[in-house]
Amino acid sequence: MILDIFAYGTFFLATALTYAIVCLGLNLQWGQTGLFNVGVAGFVAIGAYTSALLTTPATPGRFGGYGLPIAVGWILAIVVAAAASWCVGKITLRLRADYLAITTFGVAVVIQLVALNAEPLTGGPFGIGFIPRPFASLAEQVALYDVLHLLLVAAVLAAVYLVLERLAGSPWGRVLGAIREDEEAAVSLGKDANGFRLQAFVLGGAIMGLAGAIQAHFIGFIAPENYLPALTFQVWAMLIIGGSGNNRGAILGAILVWGLWSFSGAAIGSLVPADFQARAATLRIVVVGLALVSILLWRPRGLLPE
Amino acid sequence: MNLQFVADGLAMGAMIGLGAIGLTLTYSILRFANFVHGEFIAWGAYTGLVVANGLIVLSPKSGSFGPFSFGWALLIGLFAAMLCGVALALLVDKFAFKQLRMQSNTIVLVIASFGLSLALRSLLEFFVTSQPAYYSRDIQMAVPLGLGVRVTPDQLLVLALAAGLLVVVHVILTRTHAGRAMRAFSENPLLAEVAGIDGAAVVRMTWALGGALAAASGVMLGITVQIRPTMGFDMLLPLFAAAILGGIGSVPGAVMGGLIIGLAEAGGVQLFGGSYRAAVAFLILIAVLLVRPNGLFGRRP
Structure with missing residues (x-):
């Protein structure tokens, strides 16, 4: 029994901390720079699919399958997600702020379409399996494997957190804050506002891609339905509830919202009759949505304000 | 390539245009990109x-009009749908956006609208399940129009209905006091309020008009395609693309963009x-943002 709780706890935390990495990427884009990305799920998917395609064993009829080492997959996931963010940012960041929202929304929709339909590239609706897992030789000892994985995710999260904290305190981070608060003043001091915005957007997208890759290699299987708009919404709820602009808030929000999500799932699983569960599962989004709207109304700066 | 796509495209485009009118109005008057708009379509x-099924159960002999797949029941259903669109839009504004407008910046409104749209869609899916539904299960024969083009009577009716609604919208916006107030408010809200225009009334009118048109386009989509809880979400990208292509704030632009x-x-x-149907709207959106970000009929910001 205690072992069960321990196993569930490590699995829960590992997932929550992966979300926390995504949330840190979003915090750089939104919290620190004021860029509104509605396509978070798309950038996470890019990272997951890139790494999965490069590291899986060869599969007939599908692109990729080069069996590359996991670390190479993660690095290329970062690179491809950054490149995609650069293209999106380059087109939209010079326009009015909510065009970025609409375009990133479109990016997520198109990536979902490609993941579903481009079977030779993405495996189509069945997704990609046999994604190699770090510490695979220990997969027999489930508890040990989960703990090692949790430590790995925590280490990546800590590294991302430390880098972002350093950046936030650096002259670069202060320029971002200045652009967010008063763009005209920053520009009049000779700062290239769009250049700084693009850098923040690309770095944030790269972090989301990394998190997608980590998650894909933890579960060992990915499919298009992992990257629906609900994912974007969860990450946004995490950031706003935790406190946007505050990296510790982003991590706290990720753990709390993932907890709420898992708890409402478990509650539905035990309280609702079996043939009604698929319908009731849609209510989880409503629960998180209500939590988000109430935070926006009653504590708009989140639990740990900037 | 034959000309069939023209008939199908015009019917679909009319529905996109109707939805995009509300989007472009909320965008230019309330000044934020409203993701809830798609849900007005689905809920409508x-x-x-x-309503239509309820009426058919009450009087099974109501039947359908001539060559069309539906009768009085669905026309009353359309009216009820538009009322529902109005009510939903006003409720959403009263309980969420009104307070947020007063205390925060535009982008928080966009986030809230994104969250609300997901919550409304999940709620709808909870009530009606994700199975597709139809107003009528009869198969309609397409009528040849010449040049290899075939249309169903329903498609023609949808086009005519959309054209009728467009005339009504045009009259409201150009010939009535409320419409003129809306246009003045979208040009310059401060100046409009100084001139004695009631801002709150303009906001309510904008939501009501947008909600009603979106719900009407939802019923038309249901007649010609099918009804699913995600139908509004699937329309969002075409709607945004149409509104931006036409130029934010321009009603003729939204219709043209939709077509x-x-x-x-x-x-x-x-x-x-x-x-890859949905990718088409995305490509057009990107092209417009690259080449002409103010759209066809848009003002310079």
């Missing part, structure tokens, strides 16, 4: 379904198959 379509998107989608489906 289901209201139409519930262009509809035609391009139908052409794309004929050439490349239906799997």
